[in-house]
Amino acid sequence: MVERIEDLNLPNAVIARLIKEAIPDGSNVSKEARAAIAKAASVFAIFVTSSSTALAHKQNHKTITAKDILQTLNELDFESFVPSLTQDLEVYRKMIKDKKESKANNKKDASTGDAAASSSSVAAVDENGDANE
Amino acid sequence: MVDASKLQQKRKPSADTFLPLSRVRTIMKSSMDTGLITNEVLFLMTKCTELFVQHLAREAYSESCSKQSGETLKYDHLSQLVNKSKNLEFLLQIVPEKIRVHEFQEMLRLNRTSNSDDDDESASESDSEAD
Numbered sequence: 001m002v003e004r005i006e007d008l009n010l011p012n013a014v015i016a017r018l019i020k021e022a023i024p025d026g027s028n029v030s031k032e033a034r035a036a037i038a039k040a041a042s043v044f045a046i047f048v049t050s051s052s053t054a055l056a057h058k059q060n061h062k063t064i065t066a067k068d069i070l071q072t073l074n075e076l077d078f079e080s081f082v083p084s085l086t087q088d089l090e091v092y093r094k095m096i097k098d099k100k101e102s103k104a105n106n107k108k109d110a111s112t113g114d115a116a117a118s119s120s121s122v123a124a125v126d127e128n129g130d131a132n133e
Numbered sequence: 134m135v136d137a138s139k140l141q142q143k144r145k146p147s148a149d150t151f152l153p154l155s156r157v158r159t160i161m162k163s164s165m166d167t168g169l170i171t172n173e174v175l176f177l178m179t180k181c182t183e184l185f186v187q188h189l190a191r192e193a194y195s196e197s198c199s200k201q202s203g204e205t206l207k208y209d210h211l212s213q214l215v216n217k218s219k220n221l222e223f224l225l226q227i228v229p230e231k232i233r234v235h236e237f238q239e240m241l242r243l244n245r246t247s248n249s250d251d252d253d254e255s256a257s258e259s260d261s262e263a264d
Contacts, residue, residue, distance in 0.1 A: 063169045
């Protein structure tokens with residue numbers, strides 16, 4: 001739970017950097033504007049979370065999924081975010097998968113041939129499962 | 134459509150986040166009645182908040198100070214954007230338009246006499262510009 005209200009603020013330096021990236025070089029941001037954007041971002045996160053939760057509950061799911069968030073963004077008129085986010089998510093999932101695989105490989109190296117055969121067959125099943133999605 | 138492709142040219146898809154995941158988790162928890170947030174959802178939310186920050190800055194800037202470079206993005210630019218964008222309606226209370234004290238008093242007076250005409254409002258606006 002949140003103990004202090006400041007715990008809901010996003011770090012100023014990161015916000016400043018993100019803003020700088022978005023506007024042309026050589027332009028400035030007033031302190032007030034930066035504070036307002038930071039506040040808006042926190043509220044946005046809460047807003048999207050609660051909307052996604054409502055959506056998940058409507059489908060009788062207890063926890064929200066990536067799909068719920070993307071669908072919520074569409075409903076809230078932020079559909080321009082969805083293509084980039086989908087790409088990011090792909091990269092993220094691949095990274096997680098690679099991590100898992102390298103872990104499995106490490107195990108394989110350490111163990112006997114039998115274990116290697118079974119773990120590679122598990123990996124094959126995983127790949128099929130992903131393709132079906 | 135053009136906007137979206139520009140967005141994608143500017144940033145490559147990546148699994149790195151700039152905002153701290155732990156902070157975003159705290160923020161998400163503050164609104165959720167269920168506690169469980171998967172890493173994937175947390176990642177997506179963080180990315181999405183980053184995109185929102187840049188969207189807000191870019192839109193407010195291009196609306197108000199587009200052509201000349203070296204302009205300063207000010208609070209008023211943001212509140213103007215929030216005021217006119219339908220998908221930013223949820224921020225109306227968070228980023229309200231600033232008004233002057235005498236404009237506020239004028240609003241109160243109009244409310245009391247309960248004839249808040251559009252004409253009256255625009256008249257008070259031009260008054261403040263003359264100041």
